[in-house]
Amino acid sequence: MKKLLCSAALLSLGALCLTTVVAAADFSTTPKTNEGQRWRIGYIQGGDYSSYQRSVIAIVEGLMDMGWIEPKKIPAQDNDKETDKLWGWMARELKSNYIEFVGNAYYDSDWKKEKRPQTKAALIKRLNERKDLDLILALGTWAGQDMANNEHHTATMVASTTDPLAAKIIKSVEDSGYDHIHAKIDPTRHERQVGLFYDIFGFQKLGVAFEDTEDGRAFGAINSIEEACNEMGVKFVPCYANSNDLSQEQAEANVAKCYSTLAPKVDAVFIARHPGVSLKNLPKIHASLNKHKVPSFAQGLSDEVKHGTLLSISLADFSYIGQFYAQTISKIFNGAKPRQLTQEFQNPPKIAINIKTAEIIGYDPPIDILGAADEIFRDIAVAE
Numbered sequence: 001m002k003k004l005l006c007s008a009a010l011l012s013l014g015a016l017c018l019t020t021v022v023a024a025a026d027f028s029t030t031p032k033t034n035e036g037q038r039w040r041i042g043y044i045q046g047g048d049y050s051s052y053q054r055s056v057i058a059i060v061e062g063l064m065d066m067g068w069i070e071p072k073k074i075p076a077q078d079n080d081k082e083t084d085k086l087w088g089w090m091a092r093e094l095k096s097n098y099i100e101f102v103g104n105a106y107y108d109s110d111w112k113k114e115k116r117p118q119t120k121a122a123l124i125k126r127l128n129e130r131k132d133l134d135l136i137l138a139l140g141t142w143a144g145q146d147m148a149n150n151e152h153h154t155a156t157m158v159a160s161t162t163d164p165l166a167a168k169i170i171k172s173v174e175d176s177g178y179d180h181i182h183a184k185i186d187p188t189r190h191e192r193q194v195g196l197f198y199d200i201f202g203f204q205k206l207g208v209a210f211e212d213t214e215d216g217r218a219f220g221a222i223n224s225i226e227e228a229c230n231e232m233g234v235k236f237v238p239c240y241a242n243s244n245d246l247s248q249e250q251a252e253a254n255v256a257k258c259y260s261t262l263a264p265k266v267d268a269v270f271i272a273r274h275p276g277v278s279l280k281n282l283p284k285i286h287a288s289l290n291k292h293k294v295p296s297f298a299q300g301l302s303d304e305v306k307h308g309t310l311l312s313i314s315l316a317d318f319s320y321i322g323q324f325y326a327q328t329i330s331k332i333f334n335g336a337k338p339r340q341l342t343q344e345f346q347n348p349p350k351i352a353i354n355i356k357t358a359e360i361i362g363y364d365p366p367i368d369i370l371g372a373a374d375e376i377f378r379d380i381a382v383a384e
Contacts, residue, residue: 027341029330031068031098034134039099039333042133044123046142047111047275048081051301055139055160055325056083058318060090062326063099070095080279080303080383083139084108099333105133109142111275113245120146127152135332141219144169148181155332158183159325162273162299163190164343167218173344182328182338184321186346190221190299193313194228194270196351197297200311200369205235207262207269207294209255212240220272220299237266243275251276256284263288271309272299279383282307286357293361302352307381310361314352314374321347350374 033039045052063069072094077086084106091103107123109116127133128151136156138147144158148169164170164183171177173187194206206229210220217223222238229236239258243251255276262269269289271277277285277300286308289296298304298312305312324345331341352375358365370376 027331027336028334029066029327030334031066031330032334033098034333038096039134040102040105040132041099041135041137042102042105042107042123042126043083043087043137043139044107044119044143044147045083045139046109046116047140048083048108049140049160049275050080050279050303051160052139053077053081053083053086054301054318055321056086056090056137058322059137059159059325059329060094060322061319062322062324063329065323066326066330068096068098068326068330102133111243111248116142116146123147124152127154135329141167141169141215144183145215148176148178148183150178153180155180155338156182157325157328157332157338161185162219163221163224166221166223167215170343176339176343179337179339182332182341183343184324184328184345185343187344189346190224191228192349193297193299194225195232196313197268197270197295197311198232198234201268201295203234203267203295205237205266205268207237207239207259207266208272209239209241209258209262209269210272210274211243212238213244216243216274220274222272225270225272237262241274241276248275248278252278252281252284256281259285260288263292263294266294268295268297270297270299271304277304279303279307282309283382290357290360295361295363296357302375305352305354305375306377307383308354308357310354310357310363312352313347314350321345353377354380356380 057074064071087106088103090101107119109119133154136154138144138156138158139160141161144161144164145167147156158164158169164185170183173185176182208225210216210222226236239262241254241258255274296310298309302312302314328341332338351373353373354377356379
């Protein structure tokens with residue numbers, strides 16, 4: 001029975017994967033200068049996060065493929081999260097006749113609530129007074145929220161947000177609400193994730209750890225997860241893991257404690273995005289889950305599956321995302337207002353699975369799961 005349900009879920013996902021990137025108007029993507037000058041790009045984030053780094057790399061590679069930047073191999077990074085060194089390298093080393101990544105236009109709040117308004121104010125002041133930046137890459141929910149307003153009018157592409165609609169960054173899937181704002185969104189992504197997980201395991205109690213604040217819920221798309229559970233008749237079991245105004249170490253301790261508390265109470269857990277969900281913290285998160293034979297699904301990247309989470313949607317190939325963002329930037333530099341361009345995009349659905357974790361919890365994945373897997377990890381990696 002589970003195998004049939006699983007196959008239906010995989011087919012359902014497949015039917016949704018062919019979203020075409022089409023602009024509301026037919027704008028060129030051909031590289032061009034800004035009246036003889038290079039387009040100047042700045043950057044803002046709430047703090048380091050692994051998907052931000054991978055998104056930036058994918059954007060640069062997409063722009064290389066489209067001829068905006070001369071091809072150059074991007075060096076391996078010191079870790080999976082930091083973007084400041086990456087941005088500095090981009091500013092120094094990338095060659096282009098059309099665009100530049102401005103070295104002193106990197107803004108970061110370091111996940112500190114008290115620093116966030118200062119970071120926002122500094123960037124917006126620069127945009128309004130110096131007016132020396134043509135486009136802002138805003139990575140993550142905090143950055144998107146801080147730029148989605150009428151306090152400035154510089155083109156801004158919001159990337160790598162869990163749910164920009166729930167976070168009130170955009171007004172709707174079809175309309176950002178601001179001429180200068182664009183945010184990629186997959187409106188049914190989280191419901192599909194939970195639905196696929198349910199079709200495989202048929203759980204009745206799903207545990208989720210998150211910070212119970214508006215920002216915390218938006219960061220993990222908690223409302224979408226809760227709604228999916230309600231529609232399937234599954235009990236949503238929350239555990240509140242504070243992270244705001246806390247150190248990284250304390251955020252990690254809180255989320256690990258939550259999953260330890262949830263493990264004996266639930267049939268499965270959905271590991272939602274949270275500042276405390278880091279690769280180096282996953283062994284602590286998984287310890288209780290594996291002890292109690294609880295299957296886990298990562299909302300984040302398949303790197304988490306590589307490091308021991310049982311399942312996720314695979315994003316081994318970020319090129320789809322990079323192409324979408326690069327096309328969006330290209331059209332903006334060719335005259336499009338960000339608001340005119342489509343925001344909806346769905347990645348091709350592929351599964352990532354960790355066979356070693358499956359063995360530990362006593363799960364024997366059926367052939368259709370393995371056949372649909374784009375990434376199969378046979379060991380559990382440990383982050384430094």
